[in-house]
Amino acid sequence: MAQTKSIYTCQNCGAQSPKWLGKCLSCGEWNTLVEEIIEKKKNQGKLSVQLSKNQALTLENIKAVKTQRISVGINEINRVLGGGIVPGSLILLGGEPGIGKSTLVLQLALQLKEEKILYTSGEESLQQIKLRAERLKISNNNCLFLNETSLEHLIAHTEQIKPDLLIIDSIQTLSTETIESSPGSVSQVRECTSVLLKFAKKNNVAIILIGHINKEGSIAGPKVLEHIVDTVLQFEGDTNFLYRLLRANKNRFGSTNELGIFEMRSDGLREITNPSEQLISKINDDISGTAIASTVEGARSFLIEIQALVSSAAYGTPQRSSTGFDLRRLNMLLAVLEKRAGFKLIAKDVFLNIAGGIKINDPAIDLAVICSILSSNIDIAIDHKTCFAAEVGLTGEIRAVSRIEQRIAEAAKLGFKKIYVPKLNKGYTASDFKIDIVKVGRVDEVFRTLFSK
Numbered sequence: 001m002a003q004t005k006s007i008y009t010c011q012n013c014g015a016q017s018p019k020w021l022g023k024c025l026s027c028g029e030w031n032t033l034v035e036e037i038i039e040k041k042k043n044q045g046k047l048s049v050q051l052s053k054n055q056a057l058t059l060e061n062i063k064a065v066k067t068q069r070i071s072v073g074i075n076e077i078n079r080v081l082g083g084g085i086v087p088g089s090l091i092l093l094g095g096e097p098g099i100g101k102s103t104l105v106l107q108l109a110l111q112l113k114e115e116k117i118l119y120t121s122g123e124e125s126l127q128q129i130k131l132r133a134e135r136l137k138i139s140n141n142n143c144l145f146l147n148e149t150s151l152e153h154l155i156a157h158t159e160q161i162k163p164d165l166l167i168i169d170s171i172q173t174l175s176t177e178t179i180e181s182s183p184g185s186v187s188q189v190r191e192c193t194s195v196l197l198k199f200a201k202k203n204n205v206a207i208i209l210i211g212h213i214n215k216e217g218s219i220a221g222p223k224v225l226e227h228i229v230d231t232v233l234q235f236e237g238d239t240n241f242l243y244r245l246l247r248a249n250k251n252r253f254g255s256t257n258e259l260g261i262f263e264m265r266s267d268g269l270r271e272i273t274n275p276s277e278q279l280i281s282k283i284n285d286d287i288s289g290t291a292i293a294s295t296v297e298g299a300r301s302f303l304i305e306i307q308a309l310v311s312s313a314a315y316g317t318p319q320r321s322s323t324g325f326d327l328r329r330l331n332m333l334l335a336v337l338e339k340r341a342g343f344k345l346i347a348k349d350v351f352l353n354i355a356g357g358i359k360i361n362d363p364a365i366d367l368a369v370i371c372s373i374l375s376s377n378i379d380i381a382i383d384h385k386t387c388f389a390a391e392v393g394l395t396g397e398i399r400a401v402s403r404i405e406q407r408i409a410e411a412a413k414l415g416f417k418k419i420y421v422p423k424l425n426k427g428y429t430a431s432d433f434k435i436d437i438v439k440v441g442r443v444d445e446v447f448r449t450l451f452s453k
Contacts, residue, residue, distance in 0.1 A: 008033040012214065014186045014223065036187050037180045070164065070206060073111030076262060076271045077104075079298075080233065080246050082254015085165065088204040089253065090197050092171075092226065094211045094219040095235035100244055100264055101210050103132065104235060105167050107268050108208075110138040115164035117142060118157070122149040122173030122183075136268040149183065151176040151192050155199060163205065168196075170210040171225075184212075193228050226250060237264075241357030243278070244269065258298035261358075275302040276414055279356040289376030292387040293368030294407035294419065295360055301403065301410040303387060305355040306365065308372035313349050324354030325369065326361065333370050333392060340396030341444050343374060364401040366392035367420060370443065371450065380451055385417040396443045400424040408433050420446060 008017045010033055015026035023030050069084030078084050085091070095101045102124070109117045110133060117140075121129060126147050133139070144161060148154050151174050158166055168174065174192045175183040182188070193209070200207045209229070211219045219226060226232050230252045237244035246260035261272040272278055280292060280303055289308045294301065306325075313319070322330045330352055337343045350373060354360055367390035375382050389407040391399040401407070404425040411419045412435040423441040430437045440446045 004037055006035050006037055009036050009186050011186055014190075034181065034185055036185070070112070070115060072108055073113075074108060074269075074271060075273075076246060076260030077108060079300075080248050080251075080254075080258045080260045081231065082251060082258070085206045085208075086230070086253045087164070087206050088200050089206050089230040090193075090200050090228070091206070091208045091231045091233060092211050092219065092229040093208060093233045093235060094213050096213060096239075098239060099235055099237055100262075100269060101235050102169055103136075103264075104246075104262075104269055105169065105208055105210060106132055107136055107138065109143050109165070109167055110136065110140045112165065113140060113142065115142065116144075116161070117165045117167065118144050118146060118161050118163040119167045119169070120146040120148050120154055120157075121169045122147070123169055135266070138268075149173050149175060151195060155195070158199070158205070159203075162203075166200075166205055166207045168207065168209050170212060172212050189225060190228075193225055197228055236359070238357035243272070243356050243358055245358060255298060259300060275300075276304075276410065279303065279358070280305050280414075281355065286381035286384065288379045288381045289372055290384075291368040291372035291375065291382050292384070292416070293365035294387050294389040294411050295362040295365055296403050296406060297360075297362070301406045303410060303414060303416075304358070304360060304365070306368045306372045307353045307355055308369070308376045309349075309351040310345065310373060310377040311349050313347055318347060319349040319351070321350075322352045324357065324359045325352055325365075329363075329366075330369070332394070333366060334373070336392060336394060336396055336443065337370055337373065340442075341447060343377065345373070345377065348377070363391040363399075364389050364407070366390065367398065367443075367446065371446065374447060374451070378451065382450065383418070385415070386419070386450075387411045387416050388420045390420060390422045390440070392443060398422045398424070398440050398442060398446070404428060408435060408437065411435055420450075 008020050010024040012029045012032045013027040015024055017033060020033055024032050067086055069086055071084040072078050093101055109119050126145055129145055146157055171189055172184040175188050176191055179187050179191050196207055213219055231248060232250040234247045234249055235244060242263050244262040244264055248256045248258060261275050262269040263272055291306045293304050293306055295304055320331060334345055334350060338345060368388040370392060371382060371388060389401060391401050393399050400422045404421055405428045408419055412433045416435055418436040418438060420438045420440055423439040
């Protein structure tokens with residue numbers, strides 16, 4: 001006979017409680033516990049266990065099968081995935097509302113001409129999808145569309161159609177009849193994803209799931225969701241800017257250091273093949289407070305523009321504001337300028353911005369940040385044909401950075417005349433690059449060379 005009992009599951013972190021609480025004891029969020037009914041069946045008789053047909057093998061007896069990836073018609077997605085979509089893999093795509101997740105996967109589906117694709121949506125009607133497809137100006141007769149929110153009906157349609165790629169928009173709208181809770185709950189998301197994972201591996205069908213995110217910026221639902229899937233992609237950007245970034249937070253079939261850059265336009269997303277030309281302003285006037293940094297994301301190097309504004313504090317407490325750069329690291333670099341270089345910025349407002357609305361975590365842009373701040377403070381412009389690639393330590397030393405040859409080559413390719421690099425970086429020949437390479441060891445040394453005229 002089956003027994004039923006109630007448990008309360010947090011919709012934010014997935015923690016369970018035997019009784020309702022106003023506040024989750026695990027994550028501290030209020031009013032997130034939802035009642036779920038669990039049915040337990042009593043086992044009658046003796047438990048009999050039989051060995052499965054699977055057997056343990058040594059590495060020599062395991063046959064390595066090279067899978068042929070599905071090459072997407074968008075090179076930036078291929079780059080982030082590591083060469084394309086692996087058949088039988090489960091990909092989770094997350095991002096803020098309105099950032100362009102549905103547009104990205106629809107554009108991907110319509111550009112795959114040789115594979116059969118099933119695009120199912122629980123959020124939009126088929127008429128809305130058709131309007132978006134007409135705006136993209138792409139057609140594909142191998143792409144089928146379905147409006148469904150039941151997991152059982154979706155599996156039945158998929159077994160009948162037998163697509164090479166299944167796209168679900170979104171996982172939070174799916175629900176299964178085996179769980180008595182509303183769609184989007186922790187148990188529904190977890191159970192639906194587990195069933196889809198088994199279906200993908202058994203039938204060798206690649207599945208792309210679109211997931212919502214919570215107010216902290218992480219993917220909504222239980223954390224186990226990110227452990228279940230093979231790849232977790234994050235589609236990010238500022239809705240006030242045109243540029244969108246695609247990153248891989250997890251990738252079992254490739255690197256997580258790659259970056260895809262897109263431009264949002266009225267006719268869809270356009271790939272940015274040369275980010276340096278897009279992210280650097282074309283104004284050649286000497287304006288103080290700007291510096292160019294050479295950064296690397298994955299296998300790609302490009303140049304970005306750092307903008308700083310330093311002014312006298314209008315109020316008692318000076319403001320520190322940063323867009324696209326870690327505010328805590330900015331405070332650290334300001335302390336280095338104060339202590340190691342002797343510049344008094346404690347009573348001044350400091351505003352920092354990375355042009356283009358992108359976020360960069362590369363420590364090699366530290367030197368460009370402090371140079372732009374100092375340039376604005378003393379109101380002396382930095383030559384627009386000079387760029388920087390170095391990390392700054394707490395003692396004021398210039399630390400070595402990775403892939404210095406790639407950074408120098410990118411600056412030389414774009415016509416820059418001078419680049420400041422760490423003295424500690426070795427293993428390259430300066431004569432191989434058509435650019436003046438200035439090797440520095442401390443921040444005060446950089447300032448003397450840069451601003452002494």
